[in-house]
């Protein structure tokens with residue numbers, strides 16, 4: 012190592028130190044060795060191709076600034092990457108970037124070893140999205156933007172505990188599972204952001220399982236497995252999304268098993284998500300599954316109506332738009348599949364309104380919704396009420412009209428009559444007619460019974476209210 016190169020690099024480090032966190036500085040800049048200085052071109056040696064890619068993806072601005080400050084406008088930076096070749100001696104090859112060409116992955120590679128040029132480097136996929144930071148975290152996914160409800164209370168509070176004391180609570184690993192679009196990624200990234208922005212300087216890394224698998228495969232192809240493993244073993248908080256993707260990928264599972272053990276033993280935090288509970292994860296090794304159960308497993312459910320309203324309002328706030336209450340309610344009633352879909356519909360609604368320069372109102376919401384969800388019924392008729400009520404109580408539609416006097420059928424029939432009175436313009440006589448030709452006094456008796464039961468039986472009242480929401484939504 013030339014002493015000139017050392018002196019220049021030390022100056023560069025002083026500049027860099029002022030612009031990155033202490034943890035990043037020791038992880039990404041301390042391991043670098045200055046190799047040589049030729050004119051205003053400084054060559055630094057980095058431990059692996061991955062390390063080099065990481066620097067280029069995440070610290071290009073800091074490096075540029077340092078080189079320009081120390082070597083002037085004509086300053087250049089070249090990298091010598093130590094290639095891991097198992098037992099054979101490490102031969103560096105040089106990746107050379109002309110000034111101002113940093114970050115261009117197609118830049119010339121001049122190698123001291125022709126073979127190495129052809130190797131596709133083990134690299135983190137380009138992060139692309141400027142929203143992502145060096146931990147691959149979306150800064151918008153925070154606890155403050157994550158609406159709490161019965162659907163996520165346990166997972167959220169466990170997540171918050173982990174964020175406060177990563178690696179120390181008994182929630183290690185923390186496994187969050189739930190159906191598509193229910194907020195798994197948002198929650199685990201909120202934990203990551205909370206830790207990253209906290210007082211301790213922790214290296215937090217979020218990675219999808221798919222990316223993890225691809226990186227591992229690339230590392231095998233490139234003979235870089237060691238640097239892959241070393242990299243993951245340095246992490247303080249590893250967040251790995253959609254773990255079900257590891258199913259059937261035995262080699263990756265084995266590697267993950269070692270990384271998991273190392274991190275867990277070193278009291279580093281592991282957070283995972285999955286689309287199903289660990290017991291239903293097919294194609295995952297038993298030893299891995301048993302480790303997943305060491306910590307806490309918490310599920311996410313579809314948010315209830317009130318939580319959906321709160322999610323819509325939060326989204327409106329972040330988009331800086333106003334939507335009338337009846338539209339918010341309409342959307343929350345109608346979209347009960349998952350939160351991503353709810354957000355998607357809200358965004359289409361906003362887009363329609365701004366493209367057509369019209370106000371967002373119920374009419375527009377219905378029109379947008381009709382395009383998206385087929386078969387949506389906008390009117391409540393007796394047929395619809397009968398169908399919905401019979402499905403809800405798990406009885407045959409025909410039984411509502413039949414003579415049978417079985418208790419559960421009588422109740423369902425009375426409830427259906429009650430809603431027919433509330434949501435349609437049919438007379439008592441007509442309602443009776445639609446329920447197997449009963450007379451109007453039977454309908455009156457049904458209405459009285461339902462009202463009385465709602466006063467005395469909370470479960471029954473909840474069922475009626477739940478059904479009411481379905482009808483209300485369609486009667487807008």
Ligand SMILES: Nc1ncnc2c1ncn2[C@@H]1O[C@H](COP(=O)(O)OP(=O)(O)OP(=O)(O)O)[C@@H](O)[C@H]1O
Nearest residue numbers: 156157158190191192193194195196197322350351
């Ligand atoms: N409780 C919540 N509060 C606020 N926003 C939420 C909530 N739950 C989900 N979202 C939003 O819903 C969208 C989908 O969430 P996310 O991507 O986290 O779901 P996921 O469960 O990881 O989905 P997938 O199964 O496809 O990986 C995101 O925009 C997220 O911000």
